[in-house]
Every structure is written in structure tokens, then in C-alpha cells.
Amino acid sequence: MRLNLFLRAVYRVAYLNLLWVAATVLGLVVFGIGPASYAVAAYIDGWFRRGETPPVTAAFIGHLRARYWPATAMGGILLAASAIVVTNIFTGASWLLQFVNVVALVVIGIIAAYVFPVMAATDIRGLHRQIVAALLIGLGSLHWTIVATAAVAAVVWLLASFALPILVLFGIGIPAAAIGGVTRSIFGRLAAEESQTSPPTPRETSPARLHLARGRSQ
Numbered sequence: 745m746r747l748n749l750f751l752r753a754v755y756r757v758a759y760l761n762l763l764w765v766a767a768t769v770l771g772l773v774v775f776g777i778g779p780a781s782y783a784v785a786a787y788i789d790g791w792f793r794r795g796e797t798p799p800v801t802a803a804f805i806g807h808l809r810a811r812y813w814p815a816t817a818m819g820g821i822l823l824a825a826s827a828i829v830v831t832n833i834f835t836g837a838s839w840l841l842q843f844v845n846v847v848a849l850v851v852i853g854i855i856a857a858y859v860f861p862v863m864a865a866t867d868i869r870g871l872h873r874q875i876v877a878a879l880l881i882g883l884g885s886l887h888w889t890i891v892a893t894a895a896v897a898a899v900v901w902l903l904a905s906f907a908l909p910i911l912v913l914f915g916i917g918i919p920a921a922a923i924g925g926v927t928r929s930i931f932g933r934l935a936a937e938e939s940q941t942s943p944p945t946p947r948e949t950s951p952a953r954l955h956l957a958r959g960r961s962q
Contacts, residue, residue, distance in 0.1 A: 756791070756800060758782050760918035763804045771816075778819020778860075783807035784916065786864035788924035793865070793931055801867045811863060811935040818863070819870055822856050854882035854889060857919070885930055 767780035
């Protein structure tokens with residue numbers, strides 16, 4: 745039974761990876777990478793945090809349509825910022841400018857890792873608020889971010905060295921699953937804190953508080 749559950753989980757991650765590639769290509773990258781990343785993050789959040797495993801294709805398409813334009817805008821922002829920073833790294837006139845842009849690229853990577861789970865699992869609205877929340881989560885759980893990054897890098901290196909065809913099936917699924925494991929713990933603590941506190945009155949409500957969105961079964 746455990747082997748069967750493990751193999752089904754591996755299949756689910758591989759299939760999500762293929763759906764992500766297909767949606768990204770069909771959207772010509774710019775119009776596809778954001779919604780595809782959101783759909784993967786939303787599915788993994790429901791799977792890891794609430795144990796929901798609806799049919800992968802139907803759930804993926806449902807998530808893809810649910811927040812298509814906000815996710816497209818977020819993907820475009822991340823792509824544009826990454827392109828500018830990478831260009832500055834290779835064309836910088838001084839090592840200090842290059843170093844600053846390397847740090848900026850790391851920050852963008854942290855935001856890209858957590859912003860789509862934030863969009864999927866919380867009720868935060870507004871692209872700038874979602875970006876800030878993702879950065880705060882990534883830096884606030886920096887040790888887990890580093891552990892997840894190291895684990896993903898090790899697995900990708902092993903697959904690239906000894907099983908490159910398998911890496912094609914899990915290129916996005918592996919980091920998405922790692923981030924899902926980290927956010928499961930983070931959002932689980934938030935859910936526990938919310939259940940222990942009474943709902944605030946309108947005067948007591950703080951805009952800085954992060955609330956988890958209600959789970960939706962596809």
C-alpha cells in the first residue's frame with residue numbers, strides 16, 4: 745500500500761510537470777508561465793495541506809482559469825524583473841553593480857518560489873501585497889528555504905548526471921513539491937493560530953494579518 749501511494753504521488757507530480765510545460769508553451773511563455781505556475785501551486789497546496797487529490801487535468805484547468813489574468817500579470821512581472829537583473833549582471837560596469845544584481849536575482853527567486861502559493865492559499869489581493877507576503881514568508885522561513893533549495897539542487901544534479909530523461913518529467917514538479925512541503929508547515933501554523941483566536945472586530949482588523957483562504961474542492 746505504501747509503495748502504491750508513493751508511486752501514485754510520483755505520477756501526480758510528473759503529470760503536473762507535463763501540464764505546466766504544455767500550458768506554458770501554449771501561452772507562449774509570457775501568457776502561460778504565470779497561470780501554469782499558479783495552477784501547480786494551487787493543486788499542490790490542496791494536496792499537501794488538505795489532502796485533496798481531485799483528477800489532475802480537471803483541477804489544473806480549473807485553477808488555470810480561476811486566476812488567469814492576475815497570475816499572468818505576476819508571471820510577466822517576474823519575467824521582466826529577471827530579464828533586467830540578468831542583463832545587468834552580464835553587462836555591469838563594476839563588480840559592485842553585478843553583486844547587487846546577483847542579490848536582487850536571489851530575492852526574485854524567493855518571491856517566485858512563494859508568490860503563487862500565497863495567491864493560491866491566502867486571501868491577500870493585490871500584486872504588490874502578494875509579492876511582499878511571498879518575500880516575508882521566504883525570509884521569515886529562510887532556513888527552510890535554504891534546506892529546500894539545497895535538496896532540490898541535489899536531486900536535480902543527481903538526475904541530470906544519471907537519469908536526464910527523468911529530469912524532463914520532474915523539472916518543475918520537484919521544486920514545486922519542495923515549496924509545497926515548506927508552505928504546508930507555514931500555512932498550517934497560520935491556520936492553527938487563526939483557529940485559536942476569535943474573529944476580530946472591524947476596528948481590530950489589521951491589514952498586515954494574513955488569512956488563509958477557504959479550501960475549494962474541484
